Amino acid sequence: MSTSTSTDEYAYWVKIAAILSTTTAFILVALKLYAWFVTDSSAILASTTDSMLDLFSSIMGIVILRFALAPADKKHTFGHGKAESLAGLVQASFVLGSAILLIFNGVSRVLNPQVIVHSSVAIWVTIISLVLTLMLVAFQRYVIKRTGSIIISGDALHYQSDLLLNIGVLVAIVLSQGFWLQADGVFTILVALYLVFGAGQIIVQSVSQLMDSQLSDNELMLIKDIIKAHKKAIGIHELRTRQSGAVKFIQFNLELENDLSLLEAHSIGDEIESSISNVLAPCEVFIHHEPSSEVIAD
Numbered sequence: 156m157s158t159s160t161s162t163d164e165y166a167y168w169v170k171i172a173a174i175l176s177t178t179t180a181f182i183l184v185a186l187k188l189y190a191w192f193v194t195d196s197s198a199i200l201a202s203t204t205d206s207m208l209d210l211f212s213s214i215m216g217i218v219i220l221r222f223a224l225a226p227a228d229k230k231h232t233f234g235h236g237k238a239e240s241l242a243g244l245v246q247a248s249f250v251l252g253s254a255i256l257l258i259f260n261g262v263s264r265v266l267n268p269q270v271i272v273h274s275s276v277a278i279w280v281t282i283i284s285l286v287l288t289l290m291l292v293a294f295q296r297y298v299i300k301r302t303g304s305i306i307i308s309g310d311a312l313h314y315q316s317d318l319l320l321n322i323g324v325l326v327a328i329v330l331s332q333g334f335w336l337q338a339d340g341v342f343t344i345l346v347a348l349y350l351v352f353g354a355g356q357i358i359v360q361s362v363s364q365l366m367d368s369q370l371s372d373n374e375l376m377l378i379k380d381i382i383k384a385h386k387k388a389i390g391i392h393e394l395r396t397r398q399s400g401a402v403k404f405i406q407f408n409l410e411l412e413n414d415l416s417l418l419e420a421h422s423i424g425d426e427i428e429s430s431i432s433n434v435l436a437p438c439e440v441f442i443h444h445e446p447s448s449e450v451i452a453d
Contacts, residue, residue, distance in 0.1 A: 165302045165437060172298040172307050173213060176314070179291045180210035183284050183317075190280040196271045197264040198327040201257045201343040202284070202320050205350070208253045209313040212246045243361035246309040250354040257347035264340030271331045271339060278328055285321045288314050308360070312353045320346045370396040370403060374435060378405060381430045387411065387423050389447050405431060406441035413446040420444045 187203035190196075271277060295311040298304065323342035330338035369375065375396065382391045390410040397404050409427065411420055421444075428440040 165304070168298045168302055169304050169307055172295055172304075173310070175294060176291060176310050177210065177213040179287055179314075180206055180213050183287060184210050186280050186284060190277050193273045194271050194277045195269070196277055196324075196328065196331075197260055197339045197343050198320075198324040199277055199280075200260060201346055202281070202317070202324055204253050204257060205313065205317060205320060205346070206284075208249050209310070209317070212249055212313060213310060215242065215245065240361040243309045243357050246313075247354040247357040247361070250313070250350050250357075254347040254350040254354070257343050257350075261340040261343030261347060264343065265337045266340075268331075268336030268340065270333070270336065271328055274328050274332060278325065281321050281324045281328070285318065288317045288321065292318065309357045312357060316346065316349055316353060319349060370398060370405075374403075377434060378407075378431060381434065382407075382409065382427055385423065385427055385430075387415075388427065403435055403438035404441075405435070405438055406443070408443045408445050410445055410447050413448050415446075 183206040184203065187199060187206055191199045191203050292311060292314050295307055295314065298307055299311060320342075323346060327338045327342040370378075375394065378394065378396070379391060382388050388409060389412065392408050392410070394405075394407040396406075409424060411423060415423075424442040424444060428442060431440050432438055
């Protein structure tokens with residue numbers, strides 16, 4: 156049941172993504188703070204607040220990942236993967252908090268609209284932010300596809316919202332130059348509502364893992380198909396699954412012919428375990444072998 160290779164690969168990509176997001180967030184915060192001081196734009200403030208949140212969350216993510224990726228020990232025999240789900244909940248809390256602040260600021264600007272000064276500075280900073288964020292999100296999606304990491308998914312949500320936010324900032328800056336003064340505040344509110352929706356998705360996903368929810372229907376069907384495809388496997392029952400961080404835990408009772416030797420039964424179990432691990436790695440598979448007569452008797 157070795158998962159070291161897959162787990163090492165998972166750790167490598169997740170760490171690279173976390174470091175890259177932290178570096179990008181630091182650059183974006185510096186650029187947007189400058190733009191906000193110069194322009195006093197509510198939309199720029201919303202973008203700056205979001206980037207500061209991204210920076211804090213990314214730093215926190217690196218710290219928590221060091222714990223979540225630690226190998227199992229005597230007190231945590233199933234590993235420390237659930238720390239990643241806890242981190243997702245903390246990130247979602249920060250997202251909700253920042254969204255509430257942005258809503259208040261956006262409403263204030265809608266009621267008391269102002270023309271954005273030095274709009275060219277805001278435009279250039281926003282374009283640079285868009286390019287940097289787009290590059291980061293593309294890399295994060297690649298990492299998520301390879302690892303399925305919750306903490307990187309949560310981090311990516313922040314930067315995906317940044318893409319929409321920066322586009323909204325560009326539109327708001329243009330419209331606020333005498334066309335529609337309330338645009339600055341309206342876009343701030345819309346971004347805040349988007350953040351609330353995204354935070355809800357992270358909360359659902361994190362709670363699902365903390366409550367030991369079973370794997371997806373597609374993954375369960377895949378496990379059953381692999382077992383049934385083995386010519387010496389008669390059936391399967393009491394399939395139980397859960398996920399902790401990167402690692403999936405799978406256990407089931409494997410029904411075999413009565414006259415098989417212990418060595419033969421063990422060999423069949425190893426073959427099935429290997430097939431499942433190749434598809435769902437990193438995972439740990441626990442198999443209880445049962446003679447078919449005992450299953451019928453039950």
